[in-house]
């Protein structure tokens with residue numbers, strides 16, 4: 001696993017402070033490079049993590065009905081602007097052959113995928129594919145709704161606007177009835 005190079009981040013932040021015409025030696029900014037480096041270490045700790053590694057298989061009794069974990073909060077960083085996007089992930093799947101995973105595992109996988117420079121679209125499919133490959137369920141549906149700081153504090157400046165992305169795998173692709181049931185449960 002690649003370690004995050006803190007001193008390199010510190011140097012880069014010092015350069016940015018200087019480049020915007022500020023004084024890196026000013027009291028309030030003096031320890032900023034160190035603080036940002038520590039923060040990046042935390043915010044980007046998912047860079048080399050594979051979400052599939054979080055899915056311990058728990059072979060349960062034959063539960064082949066819907067499993068839905070909704071409103072999983074997450075914070076990520078837009079890879080185009082390096083500012084946060086954040087919101088909620090909802091994960092639904094239909095287990096097959098009793099292959100289920102711990103519910104908290106789904107939340108941890110979301111976190112691992114979020115904690116890297118990311119795009120919401122990719123994040124949504126990575127989670128769906130990881131579940132699809134590891135648990136081999138009848139179907140998976142992942143929905144992510146998020147607010148992007150690059151759309152609210154700069155550029156088009158549209159605070160409150162939300163981006164919704166979905167990724168659907170397996171039988172749910174052709175089952176609009178099940179998909180609308182999942183959506184209704186998420187809204188309830």
Ligand SMILES: [Zn+2]
Pocket residue numbers: 078079080081082148150151
């Ligand atoms: Zn962006």
